[in-house]
Amino acid sequence: xxxxxxxxxxxxxxxxxxxxxxxxGYSGTQDINDMSRSFALTTKLDSIIAWGRKNALWPxxxxxxxCGIELMSxxxxxxxxxxxxxxxxxxxxxxxxxxxxxxxxxxKMAPVLIRIYRQMLEPKYVLSMGxxxxxxxxxxxxxVLQGCDKVIPVDVYVPGCPPTPEAVLDGIMLLQKMxxxxxxxxxxxxxxxxxxx
Amino acid sequence: MTSLEExxxxxxxxxxxxxxxxxxxxxxxxxxxxxxxxxxKVFSLLRKNQKFDFLMDICGADYPQREKNGGKRFEVxxxxxxxxxxxxxxxxxxxxDGETIDSALPVWRGADWFEREAYDMFGIIFKGHPNLRKLLxxxxxxxxxxxxxxxxxxxxxxxxxxxxxxxxxxxxxxxxLNENFVPINIGPSHPAMHGTLRVMAELDxxxxxxxxxxxxxxxxxxxKMAETHPYNQVIxxxxxxxxxxxxxxxxxxxxxxxxxxxIEIPPRAQALRVILCELSRIIDHIISVGTGGVDLxxxxxxxxxxxxxxxxxxLFEKLCGARLTVSMTRVGGMAQDAPDGWFDEVLSFCxxxxxxxxxxxxxxxxxxxxxxxxxxxCPISAADAIQWGYTGPLLRACGVGLDLRKVxxxxxxxxxxxxxxxxSAGDIYDRYLVRIEEMKQSIRIxxxxxxxxxxxxxxxxxxxxxxxxxxxxxxxxxxxMNHFMLVIKxxxxxxxxxxxxxxxxxxxxxxxxxxxxxxxxYRLKVRPPCFAIWQSFPTVVKGALIADAVATVASMNVxxxxxxx
Ligand code: SF4
Numbered sequence: 001x002x003x004x005x006x007x008x009x010x011x012x013x014x015x016x017x018x019x020x021x022x023x024x025g026y027s028g029t030q031d032i033n034d035m036s037r038s039f040a041l042t043t044k045l046d047s048i049i050a051w052g053r054k055n056a057l058w059p060x061x062x063x064x065x066x067c068g069i070e071l072m073s074x075x076x077x078x079x080x081x082x083x084x085x086x087x088x089x090x091x092x093x094x095x096x097x098x099x100x101x102x103x104x105x106x107x108k109m110a111p112v113l114i115r116i117y118r119q120m121l122e123p124k125y126v127l128s129m130g131x132x133x134x135x136x137x138x139x140x141x142x143x144v145l146q147g148c149d150k151v152i153p154v155d156v157y158v159p160g161c162p163p164t165p166e167a168v169l170d171g172i173m174l175l176q177k178m179x180x181x182x183x184x185x186x187x188x189x190x191x192x193x194x195x196x197x
Numbered sequence: 198m199t200s201l202e203e204x205x206x207x208x209x210x211x212x213x214x215x216x217x218x219x220x221x222x223x224x225x226x227x228x229x230x231x232x233x234x235x236x237x238k239v240f241s242l243l244r245k246n247q248k249f250d251f252l253m254d255i256c257g258a259d260y261p262q263r264e265k266n267g268g269k270r271f272e273v274x275x276x277x278x279x280x281x282x283x284x285x286x287x288x289x290x291x292x293x294d295g296e297t298i299d300s301a302l303p304v305w306r307g308a309d310w311f312e313r314e315a316y317d318m319f320g321i322i323f324k325g326h327p328n329l330r331k332l333l334x335x336x337x338x339x340x341x342x343x344x345x346x347x348x349x350x351x352x353x354x355x356x357x358x359x360x361x362x363x364x365x366x367x368x369x370x371x372x373x374l375n376e377n378f379v380p381i382n383i384g385p386s387h388p389a390m391h392g393t394l395r396v397m398a399e400l401d402x403x404x405x406x407x408x409x410x411x412x413x414x415x416x417x418x419x420x421k422m423a424e425t426h427p428y429n430q431v432i433x434x435x436x437x438x439x440x441x442x443x444x445x446x447x448x449x450x451x452x453x454x455x456x457x458x459x460i461e462i463p464p465r466a467q468a469l470r471v472i473l474c475e476l477s478r479i480i481d482h483i484i485s486v487g488t489g490g491v492d493l494x495x496x497x498x499x500x501x502x503x504x505x506x507x508x509x510x511x512l513f514e515k516l517c518g519a520r521l522t523v524s525m526t527r528v529g530g531m532a533q534d535a536p537d538g539w540f541d542e543v544l545s546f547c548x549x550x551x552x553x554x555x556x557x558x559x560x561x562x563x564x565x566x567x568x569x570x571x572x573x574x575c576p577i578s579a580a581d582a583i584q585w586g587y588t589g590p591l592l593r594a595c596g597v598g599l600d601l602r603k604v605x606x607x608x609x610x611x612x613x614x615x616x617x618x619x620x621s622a623g624d625i626y627d628r629y630l631v632r633i634e635e636m637k638q639s640i641r642i643x644x645x646x647x648x649x650x651x652x653x654x655x656x657x658x659x660x661x662x663x664x665x666x667x668x669x670x671x672x673x674x675x676x677x678m679n680h681f682m683l684v685i686k687x688x689x690x691x692x693x694x695x696x697x698x699x700x701x702x703x704x705x706x707x708x709x710x711x712x713x714x715x716x717x718x719y720r721l722k723v724r725p726p727c728f729a730i731w732q733s734f735p736t737v738v739k740g741a742l743i744a745d746a747v748a749t750v751a752s753m754n755v756x757x758x759x760x761x762x
Contacts, residue, residue: 064392064393064415064757065393065417065758066436066437066443066522066758068392069440069484070520072503073506073507073510073520076500076503076504078507091387106413106415107338108335108413108414109414110354110355111358112386139422140349140350141349141352141417141418142347142421143333143334143335143338143413143417143418144417146352161522162521162522164520195356
């Protein structure tokens, strides 16, 4: 969307007649300008879309290991991710826009992760939960990918092994801020799919 | 108990020449080292009369030094268990690089994946194994990572996902048995696959004609990591084996190291460990029952049960600061003592949990939909279960009352009153029945322990094992020196090897530990309970509906962390 400067304003309506009669027979006389001012707000198109996006993230929980168990807590009754508008958990990448990578990604799993990421529709975001997903964690080992950002672009890293649910919520709020401010994401724009099948 | 002398006699009577055998007893284990040619004969003999009914574990170990000295490089180690009298026996055979060894499959079906793993990790070739191919590492991986000459951090990238395959090499398309059958792939990223499991099935309508499992999507090289870390630093890695009940793995590992070092931990540490284990058993079963409900479409129970899990997390947090991965034990005892009033909080949790379990019983076990989805679905007989190496709740659901806390009690379990619930049909319903009843029994145990916690120290105070208290480190020269020495030299168990097992939430969790006297374990093999269970999955679901297979996955409670390690 390149219409950053475009302003939506119901006030710009050319209607100036002061008598409006509703079809239901309401017969009050009201200035439409007054009326619209009572419920409308002016904003930028981009901001309102971003506002919608940030409050309706549909996460796809890619829980592979211990962090996945802690992610259950984040979804669970006490921490309740629903408070941030992200409770519609989708297990199909095509229906979700936030990939929560929670857990160790092994070499064997890497091609699967890439495929899942590519199947998601734009705009899409990635949150890497925990030390393993962010850097391989304490598994400096022959079968562990040293961070999922080796293969997909990551927007938010949440440290911890596993991170506390509060930290994950904080990560999601950070992502919401990023979405709201329309922060550029060069890591995402410059991402080239690895040479995988 | 059969003594080693009796084994010798029995073997001789069966016409086996035992001159080249070595019978030994070390660290409380009976060990027989024998030439690999006789293995199958001896196995059948051991199996006869149900003397050793369980083949618990098969693993390899690499000793490159021996090859340089003209010997054979690999050892294949078998662990047997007799459920009648809780006797264990370890049999070892030597194999050179490139040599073959007989597969134990004709005698024990459960040898299947254990041998594949040994092949994958060491390149040991098992003659007669029909499907000897990689198990854990990816299909593009070259080499055998647990050999001592493979560096721990040498990664090899995988650039292709593995296509659907059945009992052939991945890369070759699974040849469909009949053109009307439909091959489908479930996982590794699928809500019913609990993490990273992958099942491939060939369907006739909705009926499974054959299935195959691909594992290793969470192979995090636990055993190699253990070889490159000092003994106490391995503890956090054990947390991440079965992360649904992390403290139990801590306990199992430390108990093994302590057995090797001949350390008896103080009564208070034992009591703390029992409480931790039983609380873990409860929360593990909560996950199993809760997610099992989700897979059957019952989301409410999951949310409801998680409230109780959170309460246990809070208890753990009070104890050590961490919620999930607690790493609370140390070799020699616990990392710290329980804070004031903690036991009372545990007691009040027990009360709440009791009410919770009653609710779960109503939600699940008395629920008509649940009963119809699970009763009589994918049952397994006791004999088959033993053949595959089932332990824990799944074995008990078949009617075999084997529980290590009863047959070979540790940490004073013999002093606590509790029952071992068993099922009768071995179907999915019975598995949940057993789990839910076990939660009640665990509450009983925790209450008994909390009511009479022994006073005293929470760890042994041996200077070569446990770090001195901070007040000594800062307060006197001896404490400072001991601290320094232990940090620099590390904890060093004597040269030797041992196998020890505990009753974890999913069954027997065994650790086989080889020490060469250095500060790191030389070899540490985990015997994860769900490994033996999951290998039976293709057989168990054959002929079942695909929806029932999903219910079966949940009922087996396979935890990828301990499955793939
Ligand atoms: S970061 Fe820690 S808790 Fe999370 S998956 Fe890795 S090992 Fe497990």
